[in-house]
Amino acid sequence: MSTITLSSAARARATGRHFVPRLSWLWSGLFGCLVILNIAPLIWGILTSFKGQADLFRFPPAFVSFTPTLENYERVFLSGFGGNLGISLVNALAAVVLALVLGLPAAYAFDRFNFPLRRLLFLAVVASIPLSIGAAALLIPNYVYFASLGLTNTPIVLPMLYAAHQLPMAIWVIKGTIEGIPRELDEAATADGCTTFQILRYVILPLVRPALGAAAILVFVGSWNEFVASSVMVDSPSLRTVQPAIYSFIGFFGREWGPLTASATLAILPILIIFALFGRLMVSGLTKGSVKG
Amino acid sequence: MRPSATAYIYIAPAFALLLFVLFSPVIYGFWFTLFRIEYGAPTDFIGLGNYVRLIEDPTLLPTLSRSGVFTAACVVFTIIIAMALAVWINRLPARTAFIVQMVVIVPWIISAVVATLLFRWVFVNDIGVASYIIQLMGFDAVQPLNNPTGAMVLLVAVSVWKRIGYAVLVLLAGLKSIPDDYDEAARIDGANNWQIFRMITLPLLKTPLLLIAIVLTLSTFNTVETPLVMTGGGPGDATRILAMDVYERAFTNYDLGSATALAIIMFAGNILLVMSYVRLARWQA
Structure with a gap:
């Protein structure tokens, strides 16, 4: 018995190489399922949004054999969702512009200048990255503060908030790229009589475009997806953004999943388009924004 | 690295926004909690009263x-x-x-x-x-x-x-x-x-x-x-x-x-x- 056990164990060890691929197929299958699970709700949601009342409540659910209709989209637009999409777009673009215009000079100064309190101030920027992740905790204090200043329910409050929440990460991503630009370029420009602003404009700016692009995408996506601040700071329907609008649809349409999934589809469409076009840039920005080095 | 005060001009706008949106609400918020709040507005000073009430809340x-x-x-x-x-x-x-x-x-x-x-x-x-x-x-x-x-x-x-x-x-x-x-x-x-x-x-x-x-x-x-x-x-x-x-x-x-x-x-x-x-x-x- 013991010899057999031994020899079979030895054989297993010797042929181990043949076992590994078979096992790894199993794992690949399992992980493949996990990956599919990740986007299944999305695909199912998008399919649902094109179903009419009859197909919606059919059980077992129809996967592909149904008559596509746009009636859910019509209902969503009749409820003013077009306006919400417009507001969100304007807010997110304004936040992108604000974050880049403030972020680029700050990143430049942190990398290229030596000034008192530089370390401390940069530490504050780094600390603000996780601080903004937990921004929901700050939201009520933020709300009472902005309410006392009369800023709530104004068109500028949301772009300002979005930009502030994304700015530290933008500075971090942009600074990471400026670090890689040789200082000799700056020195040559200085020798030619350039001011520091001209260096920023003509030397740094053309070379940090990819980082600006990555930062812009992150700011846009973060702003577009923001819910808590958007629903707290603004309650007039004419200023309501996409995410709070969808949340209010949950109350409004109740269990009518047609309009709900239609609004969800419209809300993720811009994000998915950006992701399809700039996926690689986005991933690199996200990676840079989350771990340094 | 150039030692320069110009740097402050470059970082000031970014910090102004961060201070205004991210940091000052904390201070204002803390100040706000030291008062009794009625209809969303602070009335009289109650010190840590809001916190005490919170901690006494069984939920x-x-x-x-x-x-x-x-x-x-x-x-x-x-x-x-x-x-x-x-x-x-x-x-x-x-x-x-x-x-x-x-x-x-x-x-x-x-x-x-x-x-x-x-x-x-x-x-x-x-x-x-x-x-x-x-x-x-x-x-x-x-x-x-x-x-x-x-x-x-x-x-x-x-x-x-x-x-x-x-x-x-x-x-x-x-x-x-x-x-x-x-x-x-x-x-x-x-x-x-x-x-x-x-x-x-x-x-x-x-x-x-x-x-x-x-x-x-x-x-x-x-x-x-x-x-x-x-x-x-x-x-x-x-x-x-x-x-x-x-x-x-x-x-x-x-x-x-x-x-x-x-x-x-x-x-x-x-x-x-x-x-x-x-x-x-x-x-x-």
């Missing part, structure tokens, strides 16, 4: 412990699953790995409201696909949101599902920075896959692992959307977690005093996490 402790359980469960499951996925993706051929990675981060780039809504539509609804599959397998249809444990399990599931992509991304970046030679050397010494993972990969991933643990804890602990859309805090209070509690105290019960006080306490908790994040993030100045 606070259960909410706090629910938040703790929820956050811990989310962080642990997210990291374990993300680790397995990242190791797997790292071994795939480059092109496949890229596509898989893209698919994995989709739930993370869409908004929490939409992600939770779609998750609920598929996995929870009685006319959804999951319920159909469960019935196909011969089980009775379940209404998981109607019982406290089921609701909490689903809340954890949707939170994990939403954030796995982020964790995978960071871990993959960490894995890529480990030179292949280490693996090869260990293999020549006769180490098996598990030993390589345990003795080489894991120790080298310490920093990214801690970093995602902090970020995940922060983002899960402060999440409002997921419980709001998934369960609304129910059934009863079974899934009412701290962040949602703050939100509802303020805008459902109009109790801005205790809401702000609770927010300030949460903020203090966040600061601890932020400090450990800063220690870990390698920042050069």
Whole structure:
């Protein structure tokens, strides 16, 4: 018995190489399922949004054999969702512009200048990255503060908030790229009589475009997806953004999943388009924004 | 490096915005909680009265412990699953790995409201696909949101599902920075896959692992959307977690005093996490 056990164990060890691929197929299958699970709700949601009342409540659910209709989209637009999409777009673009215009000079100064309190101030920027992740905790204090200043329910409050929440990460991503630009370029420009602003404009700016692009995408996506601040700071329907609008649809349409999934589809469409076009840039920005080095 | 005061001109606008939006509300908020609040406006000075009232509130402790359980469960499951996925993706051929990675981060780039809504539509609804599959397998249809444990399990599931992509991304970046030679050397010494993972990969991933643990804890602990859309805090209070509690105290019960006080306490908790994040993030100045 013991010899057999031994020899079979030895054989297993010797042929181990043949076992590994078979096992790894199993794992690949399992992980493949996990990956599919990740986007299944999305695909199912998008399919649902094109179903009419009859197909919606059919059980077992129809996967592909149904008559596509746009009636859910019509209902969503009749409820003013077009306006919400417009507001969100304007807010997110304004936040992108604000974050880049403030972020680029700050990143430049942190990398290229030596000034008192530089370390401390940069530490504050780094600390603000996780601080903004937990921004929901700050939201009520933020709300009472902005309410006392009369800023709530104004068109500028949301772009300002979005930009502030994304700015530290933008500075971090942009600074990471400026670090890689040789200082000799700056020195040559200085020798030619350039001011520091001209260096920023003509030397740094053309070379940090990819980082600006990555930062812009992150700011846009973060702003577009923001819910808590958007629903707290603004309650007039004419200023309501996409995410709070969808949340209010949950109350409004109740269990009518047609309009709900239609609004969800419209809300993720811009994000998915950006992701399809700039996926690689986005991933690199996200990676840079989350771990340094 | 040029020593220059011009630098302040470059950083001033950014800091003005951060000070105004991110930092000053904390100070104002704290000041605000020292007053009795009526109709959203501070009236007379009551010192720490709002905090005392909050601590005497019998619902606070259960909410706090629910938040703790929820956050811990989310962080642990997210990291374990993300680790397995990242190791797997790292071994795939480059092109496949890229596509898989893209698919994995989709739930993370869409908004929490939409992600939770779609998750609920598929996995929870009685006319959804999951319920159909469960019935196909011969089980009775379940209404998981109607019982406290089921609701909490689903809340954890949707939170994990939403954030796995982020964790995978960071871990993959960490894995890529480990030179292949280490693996090869260990293999020549006769180490098996598990030993390589345990003795080489894991120790080298310490920093990214801690970093995602902090970020995940922060983002899960402060999440409002997921419980709001998934369960609304129910059934009863079974899934009412701290962040949602703050939100509802303020805008459902109009109790801005205790809401702000609770927010300030949460903020203090966040600061601890932020400090450990800063220690870990390698920042050069």
